[in-house]
Amino acid sequence: MVAVGERIRLSDVALRAGVSVATASKALNGTGRMTPETRQRVQRVADELGFRPNAMARALISRRTFTVGLLTNDTYGRFTLPVMAGVSEALVDEGVSVFLCSIEDDPALGRVHLDAMLDKQVDGIISTGKRIDKRLPVDLSGLPVPVVYAFTQAPDDAVTLVSDDAQGAREACQWLVGLGRTNIVHITGPETFVSARDRAGAFREVLGERGRVLHGEWSETWGHQAIARLWDEKRARPDGIFCGNDQIARGVIDALRERGVQVPSDVSVVGFDNWEILAAATRPPLTSVDMNLKALGREAGRLILALSEGKQLEPGIRKLPCSLVVRQSCGGLTAD
Amino acid sequence: MVAVGERIRLSDVALRAGVSVATASKALNGTGRMTPETRQRVQRVADELGFRPNAMARALISRRTFTVGLLTNDTYGRFTLPVMAGVSEALVDEGVSVFLCSIEDDPALGRVHLDAMLDKQVDGIISTGKRIDKRLPVDLSGLPVPVVYAFTQAPDDAVTLVSDDAQGAREACQWLVGLGRTNIVHITGPETFVSARDRAGAFREVLGERGRVLHGEWSETWGHQAIARLWDEKRARPDGIFCGNDQIARGVIDALRERGVQVPSDVSVVGFDNWEILAAATRPPLTSVDMNLKALGREAGRLILALSEGKQLEPGIRKLPCSLVVRQSCGGLTAD
DNA sequence: TTGATTTGAGAAAAGGTTTTCCCTTGGTTG
DNA sequence: CAACCAAGGGAAAACCTTTTCTCAAATCAA
Numbered sequence: 001m002v003a004v005g006e007r008i009r010l011s012d013v014a015l016r017a018g019v020s021v022a023t024a025s026k027a028l029n030g031t032g033r034m035t036p037e038t039r040q041r042v043q044r045v046a047d048e049l050g051f052r053p054n055a056m057a058r059a060l061i062s063r064r065t066f067t068v069g070l071l072t073n074d075t076y077g078r079f080t081l082p083v084m085a086g087v088s089e090a091l092v093d094e095g096v097s098v099f100l101c102s103i104e105d106d107p108a109l110g111r112v113h114l115d116a117m118l119d120k121q122v123d124g125i126i127s128t129g130k131r132i133d134k135r136l137p138v139d140l141s142g143l144p145v146p147v148v149y150a151f152t153q154a155p156d157d158a159v160t161l162v163s164d165d166a167q168g169a170r171e172a173c174q175w176l177v178g179l180g181r182t183n184i185v186h187i188t189g190p191e192t193f194v195s196a197r198d199r200a201g202a203f204r205e206v207l208g209e210r211g212r213v214l215h216g217e218w219s220e221t222w223g224h225q226a227i228a229r230l231w232d233e234k235r236a237r238p239d240g241i242f243c244g245n246d247q248i249a250r251g252v253i254d255a256l257r258e259r260g261v262q263v264p265s266d267v268s269v270v271g272f273d274n275w276e277i278l279a280a281a282t283r284p285p286l287t288s289v290d291m292n293l294k295a296l297g298r299e300a301g302r303l304i305l306a307l308s309e310g311k312q313l314e315p316g317i318r319k320l321p322c323s324l325v326v327r328q329s330c331g332g333l334t335a336d
Numbered sequence: 337m338v339a340v341g342e343r344i345r346l347s348d349v350a351l352r353a354g355v356s357v358a359t360a361s362k363a364l365n366g367t368g369r370m371t372p373e374t375r376q377r378v379q380r381v382a383d384e385l386g387f388r389p390n391a392m393a394r395a396l397i398s399r400r401t402f403t404v405g406l407l408t409n410d411t412y413g414r415f416t417l418p419v420m421a422g423v424s425e426a427l428v429d430e431g432v433s434v435f436l437c438s439i440e441d442d443p444a445l446g447r448v449h450l451d452a453m454l455d456k457q458v459d460g461i462i463s464t465g466k467r468i469d470k471r472l473p474v475d476l477s478g479l480p481v482p483v484v485y486a487f488t489q490a491p492d493d494a495v496t497l498v499s500d501d502a503q504g505a506r507e508a509c510q511w512l513v514g515l516g517r518t519n520i521v522h523i524t525g526p527e528t529f530v531s532a533r534d535r536a537g538a539f540r541e542v543l544g545e546r547g548r549v550l551h552g553e554w555s556e557t558w559g560h561q562a563i564a565r566l567w568d569e570k571r572a573r574p575d576g577i578f579c580g581n582d583q584i585a586r587g588v589i590d591a592l593r594e595r596g597v598q599v600p601s602d603v604s605v606v607g608f609d610n611w612e613i614l615a616a617a618t619r620p621p622l623t624s625v626d627m628n629l630k631a632l633g634r635e636a637g638r639l640i641l642a643l644s645e646g647k648q649l650e651p652g653i654r655k656l657p658c659s660l661v662v663r664q665s666c667g668g669l670t671a672d
Numbered sequence: 673t674t675g676a677t678t679t680g681a682g683a684a685a686a687g688g689t690t691t692t693c694c695c696t697t698g699g700t701t702g
Numbered sequence: 703c704a705a706c707c708a709a710g711g712g713a714a715a716a717c718c719t720t721t722t723c724t725c726a727a728a729t730c731a732a
Contacts, residue, residue, distance in 0.1 A: 022690080
């Protein structure tokens with residue numbers, strides 16, 4: 001039922017049901033004591049009138065607004081959107097809505113958004129970004145509301161969620177090894193990124209001496225360049241390539257095709273990020289490590305909910321597993 | 337100043353400043369009458385204490401929450417994110433925060449989010465999506481708050497914002513013609529999309545009989561297929577290609593390279609959407625039509641603000657101009 | 673000096689709900 | 703039949719701010 005004019009107040013319901021506001025409130029909230037008939041009558045009237053309690057008034061008393069803020073500097077949204085989707089998914093059933101605040105890398109803008117959210121008495125704040133080794137340009141310590149950090153750097157005593165890049169990288173490497181690939185190279189982003197170092201570390205851990213790592217940009221162009229370098233060398237050429245992200249992998253695959261190298265029969269390629277729209281458009285479609293950012297967002301939602309209900313959570317970094325999404329760029333048992 | 341424990345209330349400020357709450361309120365809001373000294377004293381105390389008024393209490397009286405909802409079914413967020421950024425940008429200075437609600441294509445989920453927002457007394461709702469010819473699976477008519485539709489289909493009597501696809505397409509075509517291209521083909525998405533029809537219509541309008549249109553999917557694969565078809569025909573091959581989106585353009589350029597056709601010297605290519613991350617990674621970087629979705633979002637923000645302040649707006653469709661972003665895929669005066 | 677006007681500031685209501693008492697009423701027990 | 707108890711429901715305070723009155727004091731005119 002859609003109310004078009006004035007909003008129905010609890011007093012309207014009470015009046016029509018022939019009870020006091022107090023009783024009406026208790027009837028609808030399942031609290032207090034009254035005959036089942038009274039309760040049902042109030043509920044029926046409320047339904048008929050399309051009554052919906054005013055969340056403002058409610059929040060004023062209960063000190064809970066059923067509102068959380070998501071702060072991000074990931075303008076392009078490639079990482080933030082799945083996180084946001086997960087957060088929202090975890091919270092919508094609890095009646096919690098999410099303010100999305102994109103603060104770029106502007107401290108002043110961050111301050112403005114933060115103040116706006118605090119004024120609106122959000123129950124909690126989730127801080128997220130595009131790198132797990134950079135902080136948002138805004139100080140979230142000592143706030144009157146709980147904070148959860150998801151996919152961004154955080155103070156030591158904070159509740160933090162990140163993807164387990166090392167584990168994801170291990171899975172990718174083991175997959176290549178399991179397919180019988182022996183000469184495997186890792187082409188990835190700048191060493192200044194913790195993600196790149198973690199993934200490279202796991203790669204070396206699995207492959208030992210055999211594993212070779214090439215650092216560059218996170219771009220298609222670097223994928224091309226790396227292949228050019230590898231193919232121009234007077235060395236055995238790799239039969240397996242683990243790329244630090246899907247854009248590099250895309251560049252790698254395109255470069256290989258230009259050289260007449262068959263993927264996956266000659267070389268298996270794995271990407272990272274599982275950026276659907278890119279991974280699926282690559283020819284052949286790209287096997288890639290998914291950071292499960294939506295699941296990470298869901299967990300962030302659950303945690304902020306728990307915190308805002310007053311539960312205590314142990315601070316520290318929680319690593320969430322990645323998973324390998326298999327497409328056709330590696331070949332495999334059947335198509336080898 | 338960051339308050340860590342209890343929030344400061346107006347009464348705390350009043351007490352400390354030696355005035356009544358009423359006077360304190362008026363002092364801080366610049367209303368009422370009092371000596372300048374009193375006003376300044378109150379303001380100083382409020383600053384010292386780090387007082388920030390409780391938006392809930394405020395909203396309860398003023399019936400404005402400084403909150404709007406953005407409803408979208410664009411899960412991937414390619415269109416919604418720029419719109420959202422624009423909305424937020426237009427509203428943050430007014431102290432308005434934005435609830436982002438992704439409802440997929442699920443009517444029930446839409447209902448849940450809508451109810452949550454209405455309960456929270458949003459001042460207005462912006463409805464946005466990924467197609468201008470599809471509606472969100474939720475009925476927004478007869479709501480107690482104003483609604484603006486941005487980049488999505490809307491009822492006739494609604495305030496609606498869309499990009500001017502025809503104008504954007506015209507600019508692209510005229511650009512190709514201006515470069516001296518004479519045999520121009522339009523490779524675009526399914527005819528079932530209004531966007532595809534609008535762009536194709538403008539294309540034909542500029543090129544007349546010479547203009548040929550190929551409809552397919554919105555994918556890289558279709559770009560490849562279309563080039564295969566065009567190059568296998570026993571006809572004059574095009575020297576200019578206007579693509580319906582950047583993914584098609586990417587496929588087209590890759591397919592041309594595979595055939596040894598030089599872009600831009602042999603063929604000029606224009607894309608649509610100016611999806612930065614794709615357009616910039618294409619070799620050569622792609623000249624593309626930008627729908628200015630951020631500007632569209634800003635306008636949506638301004639309109640919803642005006643409506644929520646009670647201003648009357650004429651219903652109907654407002655078309656916002658696209659603009660051509662020139663990169664290197666067309667060549668031009670210098671690099672021809 | 674008296675009456676009228678202006679000035680500065682406070683008391684109280686309002687906004688919509690929840691929650692804590694308190695008061696009936698009808699029934700039970702001894 | 704008195705005393706007590708439980709059940710059902712209501713009055714009012716509380717949440718925090720804004721806004722409308724109201725009032726006392728100060729200023730001004732006559």
